[in-house]
Amino acid sequence: MIERIIEWSLKNRFFVTCATLLLIALGIRAVYLTPVDAIPDLTENQVLVYADWSGRSPQEVEDQVTYPLTTGLQGLSGVKEVRATSMFGFSLSTVIFEDGVDTYFARTRVLERLNFLQNSMPDGVTPQLGPDASGLGWIYQYYLHVDPEKAEDGGYDLARLRSLQDWQIRYQLASVQGVAEVASIGGFVKQYQIELSSARMRAANVTMMDVMTAVQNANLNVGGKVVEENGAEFVLRGIGLVGGIEDLELVTVKAMDGTPVYLKDIATVQIGGDFRRGTLDIDGHEAVGGTVVMRTGENAKAVIARVKEKIASIQHSLPPGVSIRPFYDRSELIDNTIGTLKHALVEEIILVTLAHIIFLWHFRSILIVTLPLPISILISFLLMKETGITSNIMSLTGIAIAIGVLVDAAIVVTENVLRHCEQAEEKKGDRLTRGETWDVTLVACKQVGRPIFFAMAIIILAFVPVFALTGQEGKLFHPLAFTKTFAMIGSTLLAVTLVPVLCSVLVRGPFHSEERNIVMKLLLRIYEPALDWALSHRKTVVGIAVVILAIALLEAFG
Template identity: 25%
Template sequence: MWIVRYALRRPYSVAAMALIILIAGIISYLRLPVDVLPNVDIPSVKIVWNYKGLNANEMAAKITSWSEIAVINNVDNVQEVTSQTLSGISVIRVAFQPDVDIPKSLAQITAITQTIMKRMPRGITPPNILQYNQSRTPIMQLVLSSNTLPDSRLADFARMQLRSMVQSIPGVLLTLPYGAVNRQIMVDLKPDAAHVHGITAAEVTEAVDNQNTTLPSGSLRENEKDLQITLNTSPDSVEAFGMMPVRAKDGRTVLLRDVADVRDGVPMKTNVARVNGENAVIVSLIRIGNASTISIIKQLQERLPEIRQAAPEGMTITPIFDQSVFVSGAMTHIESEIFIVASLVALVVMFFLGSWRATLIVLTSIPLSLLAALVMLRITGHTLNLISLGGLALAIGILVDNALVEIENITRNIGLGLEPREAALESARQVAFPELISTLSTCLVFSPIFLLSGVAGFIFRPMAIVVIASLAMSYLLSRTVVPVLAMLLMKPASSEKTAHGRLARIHHHIEHGLDGIQALVGRLLGVIQRAWFIAVIGMLIVIAGGAFTLMTLGRDFFPKTDAGLMRFYIRVAPGTRIENTSDIYASIQGDIRNIIPENEIDTIVENIGVPEAANLGWVDSYAVGSYDGELQIQLAKNHHPSAGYEKAIRAMLQEKYPDVVMFSQPADTTNLTLAGATPTALDIRIAGRDTAGNRILAAELVDKLKDVKGAVDIGIQQVFNQPEYYVAIDRARAIQLGVNMSEAQSVLLAALGSAGSVNENFWVDPVSGFSYTVQVQAPVQRMDTIDILTNLRVPAQRAETGTVPLASIASVTPRLVSASVGRVTLMPMINVLVNTEDTDIGTVYKAVEKGIAELKPRLKPGNSMRILGQADSMMHAYGDLFFGFALALFFIYIIMLFNFASWVLPVIALAGAPIALSGAAFALALTGTTLSVPALMGFIMVMGVSTANSVLVTTFARDQWLAGMDAIEAARSAATTRLRPVLMTAITMIVGVVPMALAAGQGGEQNAPLARAVIGGLLLGTCASLILVPTLFGIVMRHVRRPAPDNRLETPQHE
């Protein structure tokens, strides 16, 4: 080949190329962001509306719906719009088509949102509009606690100072504090005093709003000076609020302090955070973009001393749930695996070749190929993660093939008397084209990965890029660096001394063993070719057994990883006050500590109630009120499997707290990324306008699934029985008494502390310079019965006293309502949630499908049932891979058609693939490993290596046959001659993946199915390449007429 001739003539150019690859690869390795998984950038945007006090149904009808309609009608490339509306909060998720221009879509959403603001309720503020992807998961939490400081001080520090000190770290985003109560200027009404003075809550609110304003004044040009004019538009202290006049009547002025107590306080808590039973304020750090988790945490740890010094005295800042520990441990483990794999491969190569020079040449090409793959990772914008590193570890075994075949052929030619330079040229002439075909075939086998959509596509494309780039570079290096090093390092046969020593003895024993295997294979082929029908029957039995095994394997999306984190959603009786909910959570925490030994518990965090609206744009939460929340557990190092503890906790909750609704949620970065927007493994979405009918079907589906073995945490996500009081104002009676409906509503708003939603008022603290909300409300401790509420006085022009109690114009009815409203593309939806325990997702998926099939006929037209979650992602990934697999086989056949110039020979070369795939299925079954996307990656790898080996055997047999040898003898000669390189490739590949198959160390579960499939597939696939493929060649080609010499294609004589 011309490239080999060029390399041998210009060795310094080859050395320069190798040095460039080395330096570029090292720089790429040092600069690649490090994370546990690749960045999953499925394009979506969240729109978060906030309007305190408006119930979920009205919020959905008057705010969410307008926003959804505007997005659907005016934004391009929208795939789906889903929403969850709670009391006072609406979260709309807009999913886009894969090729969307996100900046353009964000601009469109922002523009149309501003347009519809006029249609929204009075006083509402524009929503938060955030770009969102599944990789934006919390990587650490900072806990702020104190025994001396009030929670408001902790919240102030978290919002103002902490944010400014951390936000400058590249690639990090801070949430608003959880469990915080923000400082507010509280104006607590004194109902009795207000009644005496005839003043309503609405009048107090109006007085505060009018006398605490922010207005510009201007400047006065007096004589030669230009003087700024400042008005006392706002009180200069909290105490000054009490001196505000509310009303002047009959010469007497009623001040605010006469009808209300003004204090520097906090509102009622709607979100409680506790760490190990102690109240705290928690801030989550979220990784954004392609930033490195390890780098972010390292920079934060470096800044922590400075942050702690800047904190108020008495405040403690503690990091928890540090995901970099798992990421770092997993990366260290897989990097050590790569080192072990490289060492084992080096030993295998050395023992097989029996020459340290030849081994050095082979092993020089491997790190250069891997470094080239790292350069490609950086060029394509990917991260260094468990998947890409796993691809590097797996690639080592494949990379040996090109260099090994080349150096083995060079060694053979040197043994025939050629000088090293001539031997390198002759070797290239003999094996370059077959190696090109096998390399292209292996690369094509990985092409289905690029057809994967969704999460699986984002996760496994880096692996495909790594393998394909390293294979391409390996082929190039085998034609450049390997021949040059062979020319420089290897000696002619005449000057080679007889080797002695331990290596020579080991090599001699291996050669003796290989000679024996060659003889055995030759005899076996002789027997089989005489009774070929037995071989064919045996092949069919193995393939049928493999197919049956594959069909009976359990199916998962990804293997479950144990990062030592557990997370539970827990809901008590709807309507329970947050203080009572906290007591139940404390009791549950105590029971959990009875299950998990104290030395295995690091941290338990309770996050009760609905967090700040803005946080829902960054971190998904399924809490809908004061009666639910999350409980998260971080286990200590060297803990027992968390799955066992999760099972025990689930059983305890069902036994001791039968009325509590719970389900486990993804807790660590890996599982959060895989889960996406669904809280459980299976999420059955029932959508349509027939809400009442769909609720009945959802309840029936829940009952059906409770009998399914392995299905747990079964329940309906939505809450339909939240208690409320419905206050119905009699409009006719109100008019008779001269009550203005708007004023009556304002009194109610003011008393319940919701007036700020309509007309928010702020006061700037002249000391700190920060703004704080001014809140007028009736004292919460006094507003504790419905009778007190209905006795509120409302202005009445025709009443003798000027006011009447609310009860005189309104009736109160208790009722149950929805706590949240879910919709998909404007259609109401109900979600049935299901998790799995001690079984695979595929088994439960089948049962769910069966239940849905039974209920679907009862759906009204326009209504639908669909399975979402990891189960849906799994089925899509499987479908994409199987389709891509078939497409790859077609292209491999086409390439072989070019190589063999025959319709039959490509089929013979591919005949070993079903046996290899059956071996992969057997290996998964024997090790108790479920089928998963990583396992299917192993099937792809097996297909590539098996095909490459079969191509080399078939090519050699074809050449011998064309040279005049009988088809059966040509097949036997090909099997025995190619046995060494085929066995060497298979053994190095198997040895290379053994450490990964053991699944030892953190994160080892991710790539173990892949490695196990490779081991099983290569064990049977190698046998197929050496026995089945030659057998079929002999059977088929003896019935094919050999073309005349003049009509043959010019074919190089291979080794």
């Protein structure tokens, strides 16, 4: 069958050339469309569910919120496991689905079940879905840098920077395509804090519940009606939203004998920061920043580029002296990963070219050997795109590992064609015609076609055990095995289709025999005596090999 493929390719050189150009075009398109990330996503297919219940102990949260949620979510289709954590005033449940379940299908199912479980929740508790992101969704982190020379009044406090982050920057970055969430870090969340005086409360006969009810009822607007006067309509409404400390101080808590008791009479109202459990430290100083979380399945490099564009567009709207600066940018790691593959590809092409020149002394055949290398890589990217494998450090490592083997088949075919053409010219005593070159190429390619095909197939099968890995190990190493296999498949197909076509076109005289090659003469002068000694001392050679194997096994397993 391999011989038939080679003969068909030589008889249909135009078709093979067009098919190769089509593969190149599709491969280049796949390079740009394949999602790019730094590392494979090892996290499980999960949906987060969280619920706030302020002021409640972990045990209360566990009994009345976490337990009903976990038991109710376990019966969903495709659920593998449900994990939960109860903290002070907060419940977090993680629903783990099977790997084959679509993420958004899983989120829809969880949301349907949450609507059903809402009736079993305490008053004021509403479970919500977490962002549609994985554990590796953190792609960009930044902080707000303040230049004292340009800032108003010499700078801004952490509370104001946190308000700027929460109410301006965060919402603008969250609108970027591919961003699931922007989480704020550091600073102080602004609060109106009411410090009650127990002595004054007793004197005014006011309870804690009276204060809470009064503040809640005072902090709202009330709708009215429309009044028409002199042909014009006027909208009536009651404005009660708190705009500052003074508004809170004038809230009427209770009336004593017709005299109102204001909040300022029994408490001190001030602006402060919410309780916090962490800070953001930049060069030894507290700062305010944010973390951009990418949506599941998005292209990390493209999302980071869009985030940077958005940051550049909102810089002018920030207060004087404030700028957004990154302290973690995953695109740098992605660029380094891609750069490694580029360097490996260039180095391999240079080394193959030099080796070809030194050993064969046939410059036109250099293209035969080097051209299948980038085409095989493009075929690998095309198959990566079709199978949903992202470009990451593991998948690109598989291609980098395969680069050294991708040219082997082309080198063997080209060298055999050159030798046959050289022998045919010596036998004829003149240059070969185009038809004679075609016939010699067909014979030479058929001679090595089947051995090359099965040799490459054996190398491909060597990675079959990697596909048996499961869990996180499988997610980590499967991309490497797949991409190496894709590249090897592409190289093998090109060796029996494109390479014979290129040989029939580019292989022309003059040819240089090994006897006239200085490098080959030197190598043969060293190799022939060593080969003669090894063949005449076969038992010694086998014994040395066994000893080396035993030492290696002891080092590996001893």
